[in-house]
Amino acid sequence: MVDKVALIYTEEYQKYNFGKDHPLRPLRLELTYSLMEKLKLLEHERLTIIKPRIATQQEIETIHSPQYVEVVKKLSENPKDKTVTPYRYNLGPGDNPIFKGMYEASAIICGASIITAEKVWKDDEYKIAFNPAGGLHHAIRDKASGFCIFNDIGVAIKYLKKLKKDIRIAYLDIDCHHGDGVQWLFYDDPNVLTVSYHQDGRYLFPSTGFINETGEGEGKGFSINFPLIPGTNNKNFINLFRKTAPKILEVYAPDILITQLGVDTYFNDPQTQMGFSLSVYRDIAQTMKTCAREYCQNKWVALGGGGYLLTAVPRAWTLFLARMLDVELENKLPDSWIKEVKEKVPYEDTPYVLWDRGEIVEVEWLSHPEVAKKIIDYTKSLIDLSNEKYIPNLVKS
Ligand SMILES: [Zn+2]
Numbered sequence: 001m002v003d004k005v006a007l008i009y010t011e012e013y014q015k016y017n018f019g020k021d022h023p024l025r026p027l028r029l030e031l032t033y034s035l036m037e038k039l040k041l042l043e044h045e046r047l048t049i050i051k052p053r054i055a056t057q058q059e060i061e062t063i064h065s066p067q068y069v070e071v072v073k074k075l076s077e078n079p080k081d082k083t084v085t086p087y088r089y090n091l092g093p094g095d096n097p098i099f100k101g102m103y104e105a106s107a108i109i110c111g112a113s114i115i116t117a118e119k120v121w122k123d124d125e126y127k128i129a130f131n132p133a134g135g136l137h138h139a140i141r142d143k144a145s146g147f148c149i150f151n152d153i154g155v156a157i158k159y160l161k162k163l164k165k166d167i168r169i170a171y172l173d174i175d176c177h178h179g180d181g182v183q184w185l186f187y188d189d190p191n192v193l194t195v196s197y198h199q200d201g202r203y204l205f206p207s208t209g210f211i212n213e214t215g216e217g218e219g220k221g222f223s224i225n226f227p228l229i230p231g232t233n234n235k236n237f238i239n240l241f242r243k244t245a246p247k248i249l250e251v252y253a254p255d256i257l258i259t260q261l262g263v264d265t266y267f268n269d270p271q272t273q274m275g276f277s278l279s280v281y282r283d284i285a286q287t288m289k290t291c292a293r294e295y296c297q298n299k300w301v302a303l304g305g306g307g308y309l310l311t312a313v314p315r316a317w318t319l320f321l322a323r324m325l326d327v328e329l330e331n332k333l334p335d336s337w338i339k340e341v342k343e344k345v346p347y348e349d350t351p352y353v354l355w356d357r358g359e360i361v362e363v364e365w366l367s368h369p370e371v372a373k374k375i376i377d378y379t380k381s382l383i384d385l386s387n388e389k390y391i392p393n394l395v396k397s
Pocket residue numbers: 175176177262264305306307
């Protein structure tokens with residue numbers, strides 16, 4: 001039996017589109033698929049491309065209130081529907097604009113994450129499945145938030161819980177923004193451990209994800225947050241990540257791992273202020289893969305997430321897929337993809353390598369000895385905190 005990898009993909013993802021002036025552009029998924037294809041990952045013998053199905057209303061309502069789902073449905077049919085009050089649900093001008101077909105576009109992403117989870121959980125041939133359109137981690141029960149209409153992650157978790165009532169799920173979120181929606185949805189649930197690494201909420205939306213958010217009731221101790229100083233670079237992050245994530249997963253010993261792979265931690269991302277270069281995602285992917293194999297029953301459900309630089313996101317997620325398939329790629333880009341990017345994203349600098357290394361983000365203020373020391377000391381304190389506070393909480397369970 002080979003370890004197969006499923007990529008859940010459809011052109012229908014393009015329909016999740018808030019308009020041309022919105023930062024979340026579906027073109028990033030098209031460019032991701034194109035790069036994976038041009039690098040011949042899609043023809044790899046261990047890879048299967050699977051088309052998602054649309055989630056049923058009932059499946060969506062395992063997470064969202066029927067009232068909210070109904071509002072999304074109505075506005076999806078008629079964005080000018082006067083019988084509803086969209087702003088109460090955080091829909092409208094701003095982060096979550098209303099668009100025709102938004103219900104179906106969101107439901108297919110939920111369906112895709114269900115299939116992603118189902119492949120890994122039910123089909124022994126598949127150890128890893130990846131839905132790059134998923135990871136809409138901000139939406140909550142009756143509100144859209146941060147470009148997320150429905151929380152596909154929550155829907156997939158509920159789906160898994162239906163298959164096995166007492167399943168233990170570890171959710172690991174590396175998006176630059178705190179994984180607040182998933183955290184709050186399962187805040188009192190000890191069977192869903194949420195771990196989020198993100199830019200400190202004092203400096204970035206959604207202003208949560210502090211170290212004192214550790215869960216409530218029976219879920220106390222099962223929410224873990226690592227807020228990071230803006231400008232944290234590859235070296236500091238990977239040191240923190242490798243010294244915390246594997247230990248947490250080893251102690252929790254879940255039945256399955258779900259990761260949210262937002263890549264808006266990239267140093268040039270227009271929405272955030274972190275200091276990662278692309279090479280860090282290869283290292284993160286390797287650590288996740290090892291963790292899934294060693295501590296999570298060799299089951300890894302990978303979902304996408306944020307990332308707003310259209311030339312960076314495809315490269316980051318291609319690095320993730322390559323690691324999932326154990327393919328060593330050369331550090332160059334196909335000419336045909338460079339040409340495509342020049343045509344479709346003429347306003348961004350054209351990239352010529354698959355990954356850039358940490359040196360590029362050694363900008364002056366970050367390499368100032370005092371700042372550098374502050375970040376090193378701070379990440380070390382997070383490692384200590386994890387050992388002293390988070391791990392014992394998990395052991396007690
Ligand atoms: Zn984000």
